[in-house]
Amino acid sequence: MKDNGYLDDRSRAGLHPIAELRGVSKRFGDVLAADNLDLSISSGEFLSFLGPSGCGKTTALRMLAGFETPTSGEVLIDDQVVNDLEAHRRPVNMVFQSYALFPHLTVEQNIGYGLRQQRPRLGKDTIREKVGQALDVVRLSGFEKRRIWEMSGGQQQRVALARAIVNQPKLLLLDEPLAALDRKLRKEMQIELQDLQRQIGITFVLVTHDQEEALSLSDRVCVMGEGRIIQIGTPQELYDSPRSRYVADFVGTSNFFEGRVTASGAGRATVVLKNGMPVEGRVTAEAAPAGEACVSVRPEQIRLSRSDRTGIEVVVHNRIFLGEHTEYLVRNGTLGDFLVLSPRQSELNDGPFNTGETAWASWEAGSAVVLEKS
Amino acid sequence: MRLYAIFVYLFLYTPIAIIALFSFNAGRHASQLQGFSLKWYGTALSNPFVMDALETSIVVGLIAATLASLFGTMAAVALQGVRGPVRALFDMMIYVAVMIPGIVIGIATLIALVTAFDHLNPWLAAIWPTQSAPQLSMGKLSLIGAHTMFTMALVIIIVRARLSGMDRALTEASADLYATPMTTFLRVTLPLIAPAILAGFLLSFTFSFDDFIIAFFVAGSETTLPIYVFSSIRRGVTPEINAIGTMVLAVSLVLLIIAQLILRRSDNR
Numbered sequence: 329m330k331d332n333g334y335l336d337d338r339s340r341a342g343l344h345p346i347a348e349l350r351g352v353s354k355r356f357g358d359v360l361a362a363d364n365l366d367l368s369i370s371s372g373e374f375l376s377f378l379g380p381s382g383c384g385k386t387t388a389l390r391m392l393a394g395f396e397t398p399t400s401g402e403v404l405i406d407d408q409v410v411n412d413l414e415a416h417r418r419p420v421n422m423v424f425q426s427y428a429l430f431p432h433l434t435v436e437q438n439i440g441y442g443l444r445q446q447r448p449r450l451g452k453d454t455i456r457e458k459v460g461q462a463l464d465v466v467r468l469s470g471f472e473k474r475r476i477w478e479m480s481g482g483q484q485q486r487v488a489l490a491r492a493i494v495n496q497p498k499l500l501l502l503d504e505p506l507a508a509l510d511r512k513l514r515k516e517m518q519i520e521l522q523d524l525q526r527q528i529g530i531t532f533v534l535v536t537h538d539q540e541e542a543l544s545l546s547d548r549v550c551v552m553g554e555g556r557i558i559q560i561g562t563p564q565e566l567y568d569s570p571r572s573r574y575v576a577d578f579v580g581t582s583n584f585f586e587g588r589v590t591a592s593g594a595g596r597a598t599v600v601l602k603n604g605m606p607v608e609g610r611v612t613a614e615a616a617p618a619g620e621a622c623v624s625v626r627p628e629q630i631r632l633s634r635s636d637r638t639g640i641e642v643v644v645h646n647r648i649f650l651g652e653h654t655e656y657l658v659r660n661g662t663l664g665d666f667l668v669l670s671p672r673q674s675e676l677n678d679g680p681f682n683t684g685e686t687a688w689a690s691w692e693a694g695s696a697v698v699l700e701k702s
Numbered sequence: 703m704r705l706y707a708i709f710v711y712l713f714l715y716t717p718i719a720i721i722a723l724f725s726f727n728a729g730r731h732a733s734q735l736q737g738f739s740l741k742w743y744g745t746a747l748s749n750p751f752v753m754d755a756l757e758t759s760i761v762v763g764l765i766a767a768t769l770a771s772l773f774g775t776m777a778a779v780a781l782q783g784v785r786g787p788v789r790a791l792f793d794m795m796i797y798v799a800v801m802i803p804g805i806v807i808g809i810a811t812l813i814a815l816v817t818a819f820d821h822l823n824p825w826l827a828a829i830w831p832t833q834s835a836p837q838l839s840m841g842k843l844s845l846i847g848a849h850t851m852f853t854m855a856l857v858i859i860i861v862r863a864r865l866s867g868m869d870r871a872l873t874e875a876s877a878d879l880y881a882t883p884m885t886t887f888l889r890v891t892l893p894l895i896a897p898a899i900l901a902g903f904l905l906s907f908t909f910s911f912d913d914f915i916i917a918f919f920v921a922g923s924e925t926t927l928p929i930y931v932f933s934s935i936r937r938g939v940t941p942e943i944n945a946i947g948t949m950v951l952a953v954s955l956v957l958l959i960i961a962q963l964i965l966r967r968s969d970n971r
Contacts, residue, residue: 394877415874415878416878416879416882420878422874424874425871430890431894442880445882446880
């Protein structure tokens with residue numbers, strides 16, 4: 329059931345939803361931590377909640393786990409309303425940000441903890457066998473008798489994963505599981521997580537504030553802000569067709585040019601920028617913005633040129649060499665500063681630009697997106 | 703500052719050191735050192751009055767420490783779930799219980815129990831089927847009660863410190879792994895706070911074993927070791943008393959050190 333994020337909404341609707349949020353809100357005192365969340369999680373998919381801290385992503389996850397009860401709305405797992413079902417009765421497992429491994433138990437006892445709670449009781453041999461398999465999956469065979477504090481951060485992470493997947497939950501919830509790891513280990517674990525999900529076919533729900541992590545791992549990403557779901561889509565949809573400035577800004581890097589809409593129709597709109605230049609772009613929201621708007625263009629979509637004097641005249645203000653790319657910070661008198669990411673290939677044609685040099689920035693009409701001003 | 707500290711420590715510990723030193727005195731007189739001997743320890747340990755008092759002290763200490771650990775742990779765990787003004791009230795009462803001078807606790811407990819017994823005894827006599835109804839009076843039970851009440855506050859403070867240092871995610875993880883709240887308590891919470899409970903038990907025992915002031919008021923006709931020492935001193939300080947004092951000191955110190963080690967070791971994990 330792996331779709332690699334390329335299923336469109338129609339074919340996705342045919343998949344069986346393993347969990348749903350229906351109009352779910354959660355209030356803590358005066359704070360509305362989750363505001364009317366509607367979401368359907370398909371069986372076998374890898375879904376991420378992405379957003380800055382305090383956006384409600386962890387609250388959403390904790391309501392699925394059963395640690396928080398919604399103030400209103402319904403949480404469904406496997407077509408059953410589970411609002412009042414206690415955490416220990418839910419067929420879901422969680423990997424905690426702090427791992428929450430039991431320090432007084434060995435690796436083996438930690439992983440077998442969930443199995444030992446099952447009724448009717450499982451035999452000792454069955455438990456040992458399943459624990460062994462789980463250790464195998466996370467490549468920690470031979471560490472059975474180790475104590476938790478004898479393990480490195482990355483190993484503890486894998487024990488936490490094994491402890492959750494050994495129970496074959498309907499949903500595996502991951503609360504910023506990689507946040508505590510250093511950058512290199514995090515990359516490795518991201519790949520391992522994705523492999524693991526393909527291998528065991530369990531539905532993964534990940535909470536992260538790291539947009540790169542969400543984009544690289546997930547089939548679908550649910551971008552959240554201020555307790556609400558801002559946009560749900562495949563990583564590519566979110567990147568190419570953000571429906572709001574918030575998403576365009578949070579998913580990847582983007583340049584925003586403000587202006588006024590002068591014409592719109594058929595999924596396109598024309599915006600006159602502050603320097604009087606008309607720019608055409610795609611409209612991704614349901615309706616084209618009227619009046620004030622902004623145009624979002626990704627840095628890698630912008631082409632810098634010396635010879636072709638069309639587009640925006642800029643002065644190269646800063647240059648950062650990134651190997652296969654060069655990042656330029658360029659400045660236009662009226663439009664301000666923006667970023668251009670130029671591949672090595674194009675520099676062979678036009679040569680690298682030096683700081684202080686004048687150049688012309690332009691992009692294809694299809695790569696610009698017209699969004700509400702804020 | 704340094705000199706000042708030295709004087710404070712000298713002032714505090716010299717009398718204790720002298721008692722320990724003189725307990726090994728070979729001579730009869732407490733004021734004159736006449737060579738090294740262990741004979742006063744022998745005398746003390748073969749004195750039936752001392753052994754009786756020691757037994758009472760140990761029995762009272764063990765029972766009071768056990769009850770205090772049990773109820774103190776229950777209270778600490780229950781208080782974890784309490785928030786707001788109720789929690790503040792309990793916190794205050796616990797600290798007050800530790801800070802109130804022993805003499806106040808002793809007198810207050812005495813008055814409270816005597817008043818209660820005065821009301822209960824006639825009532826008990828009236829409903830008792832036979833003529834010889836039991837009389838409630840001060841004794842081991844009142845002593846155990848008073849020590850339990852006081853040391854429970856110590857246990858609550860120690861166990862609560864451990865509980866609040868515990869990652870809340872651990873109990874959530876246990877629930878997430880299908881464990882009922884009872885299983886979570888028995889298999890996760892209890893093992894993790896066990897060192898604190900044990901340390902609380904040892905401190906409680908030490909307190910009860912050492913206590914003179916509260917015991918003096920509520921022990922009735924019972925004699926604990928500190929009470930025995932106090933009543934003997936009225937007949938003059940003998941090397942035997944020094945030996946008893948040194949033994950009590952040694953037991954207390956050893957238990958306190960063990961309690962500290964347990965707490966420190968468990969914090970490092």
